[in-house]
Amino acid sequence: MKEKIFIEGGKKLSGTIPISGAKNSCLTLMPLSLLSEHALTLKNVPSLSDVDTMNSLLKSLGCLVNYTKSEKRLNLKMSDQTLFLADYEIVKKMRASILVLGPLLARFGQAIVALPGGCAIGARPINLHLMALEALGARFSIENGYVKGKVGSRLKGCKIEFPFKSVGATANTIMAAVLAKGSTKLLNVAREPEIIDLCKCLKAMGSKIEGEGESTIIIEGVDSLLETAHSVVMDRIELGTFIIAGAIADSDIKLTGGNTALLEKFIDKLYRVGVEVHQTKDYISVKRINSSAIKSTNILTEPFPGFPTDLQAQMMALLSIAEGVSIIEEKIFENRFMHVPELIRMGANIEIEGRKAIISGVDKLKAAPVKATDLRASVSLVLAGLVAEGNTEIDKIHHIDRGYEDIIEKLTACGADIRRH
Numbered sequence: 172m173k174e175k176i177f178i179e180g181g182k183k184l185s186g187t188i189p190i191s192g193a194k195n196s197c198l199t200l201m202p203l204s205l206l207s208e209h210a211l212t213l214k215n216v217p218s219l220s221d222v223d224t225m226n227s228l229l230k231s232l233g234c235l236v237n238y239t240k241s242e243k244r245l246n247l248k249m250s251d252q253t254l255f256l257a258d259y260e261i262v263k264k265m266r267a268s269i270l271v272l273g274p275l276l277a278r279f280g281q282a283i284v285a286l287p288g289g290c291a292i293g294a295r296p297i298n299l300h301l302m303a304l305e306a307l308g309a310r311f312s313i314e315n316g317y318v319k320g321k322v323g324s325r326l327k328g329c330k331i332e333f334p335f336k337s338v339g340a341t342a343n344t345i346m347a348a349v350l351a352k353g354s355t356k357l358l359n360v361a362r363e364p365e366i367i368d369l370c371k372c373l374k375a376m377g378s379k380i381e382g383e384g385e386s387t388i389i390i391e392g393v394d395s396l397l398e399t400a401h402s403v404v405m406d407r408i409e410l411g412t413f414i415i416a417g418a419i420a421d422s423d424i425k426l427t428g429g430n431t432a433l434l435e436k437f438i439d440k441l442y443r444v445g446v447e448v449h450q451t452k453d454y455i456s457v458k459r460i461n462s463s464a465i466k467s468t469n470i471l472t473e474p475f476p477g478f479p480t481d482l483q484a485q486m487m488a489l490l491s492i493a494e495g496v497s498i499i500e501e502k503i504f505e506n507r508f509m510h511v512p513e514l515i516r517m518g519a520n521i522e523i524e525g526r527k528a529i530i531s532g533v534d535k536l537k538a539a540p541v542k543a544t545d546l547r548a549s550v551s552l553v554l555a556g557l558v559a560e561g562n563t564e565i566d567k568i569h570h571i572d573r574g575y576e577d578i579i580e581k582l583t584a585c586g587a588d589i590r591r592h
C-alpha cells in the first residue's frame with residue numbers, strides 16, 4: 172500500500188460526502204458471531220483494515236467469513252471447528268481483538284487471548300474486562316503474555332458496578348451476560364451509540380436486554396441465540412471529521428447518511444467556534460457562520476454524551492487556526508497528543524501541560540513533511556493539510572486505512588487536491 176499522502180492546501184471544497192458504517196460498531200458487532208451457531212449478517216460494513224483484522228481473527232477462531240465489498244455486506248457463521256486462541260500476531264494489530272474474550276467464554280467456556288499491551292495513545296489496560304467477566308464466573312490466569320480464561324459450567328448473572336465507564340469492558344460484559352444463567356445488572360456502563368447498536372443486534376438475536384443508552388443495563392440470560400441481519404449504525408466520528416473538513420477549508424459541503432443527534436456536544440462546540448451544522452431530511456450541511464474566522468473555545472473529552480476523544484485531534488487542527496487561545500483537556504487517554512508535534516511542524520502554536528493542550532491560534536498553517544502516529548492523529552494532519560499553505564506530505568498513512576473508508580476518494584470528489592503515493 173502506498174505510504175504517503177500529499178495535499179495541496181487552500182482549495183475550497185464543495186460537494187457531497189457519504190458517511191460510512193461505524194468502524195467501532197462493526198468491530199464490536201462482529202464478535203457476536205461467536206455467540207451463536209447461526210449466521211450473522213452485518214450490512215453497511217465499511218471496507219477498512221481494522222474490519223479485515225477482525226475478520227482474520229474470527230477466521231482463526233473457526234468462523235466462516237464472507238465480505239461482499241460492493242454490497243458492504245458481511246456474513247459470519249461459526250463452523251464446528253472452534254479454536255479458542257486469539258494469537259498475539261493479530262491482537263497486536265488491534266486492541267479491539269479483546270472483544271472476542273466475553274463471547275468465547277460465554278458460549279464455549281474457554282478462551283486464550285493475547286494481552287493487547289500498550290499503544291500509541293496510552294497503556295490501555297483490560298482490568299475492567301477481566302473484573303466483570305470474573306464476577307460472572309470466569310477464572311483467569313496470565314501466562315506468557317496471554318490471558319487464559321475458563322468457566323466451570325456456565326456463566327452466572329450477577330450485579331457488577333464499573334468504577335468508571337469503559338466502552339470495551341461494557342461491550343465484552345454484555346456479550347458474556349446474554350448467555351449467562353439468570354439476571355445481570357450492570358451499573359455505570361458506557362452509553363455510547365455503538366453500545367446501543369450492539370444491544371439492538373443482540374436483541375434481534377433473541378437476547379433480553381433493558382436500559383441500553385442509560386447508565387444501568389439489565390440482562391436476562393438466554394440459552395441460545397438466533398440468526399439475524401443487522402445494519403451497522405453510521406460512523407459519528409467520520410461524520411465529525413468531515414464536518415471539520417468543511418469548517419477548516421471554509422467550504423460548504425453536504426454529508427449524507429449521517430445523524431447529528433449522535434454528536435450533540437460536538438455540534439454545539441462547532442456552533443460556538445462559528446460553524447453551522449444543519450440537518451435536513453436528506454443531508455447535513457456545514458458552513459461557517461457569515462464566512463467569519465474560527466473562534467477559540469475550550470474542550471474537555473468525556474464519555475458519551477460528552478465531547479468524544481476520537482474527535483479531539485481533528486478539533487485541535489481546527490482550533491490551531493482560531494482567533495485566540497483554546498484549551499483542550501484529554502480526560503480519556505493519558506497520552507493522546509501525538510499529533511501535537513506534527514501540527515507544530517505545520518506552524519501551529521500548541522503547548523502541552525500534562526493532559527491539557529493550550530492552542531494559540533495562528534493566521535496560517537504551512538505545509539511540512541509530517542508523520543501519522545495513530546488513526547485520529549493521521550486524519551488531523553489531513554485536515555490541517557487542507558488549509559495549510561503549500562504541499563503537505565504525510566508519512567505512515569496506513570493508520571488512516573484502519574478507520575476512514577475511501578477518504579482520498581471522498582475528499583477528491585469535493586475538490587480537494589489530495590493524492591496517495
Ligand code: UD1
Pocket residue numbers: 195196198199266267293294295296297298299300301336337338339340365480481503504505
Ligand atoms: C473505545 C473505542 C475507541 C475510543 C474509546 C473511548 C472501539 C473499538 N474503540 O476504545 O475508539 O477512543 O472507546 O471512547 O470501540 N480502561 C482501563 N481498564 C480497562 C478498560 C479501559 O483502565 O479494562 C481505560 C482506558 O485505558 C481508557 C479509558 O478506560 O483510559 C476508556 O477506555 P475504553 O472506553 O475502554 O476504550 P476502548 O473500548 O478501548
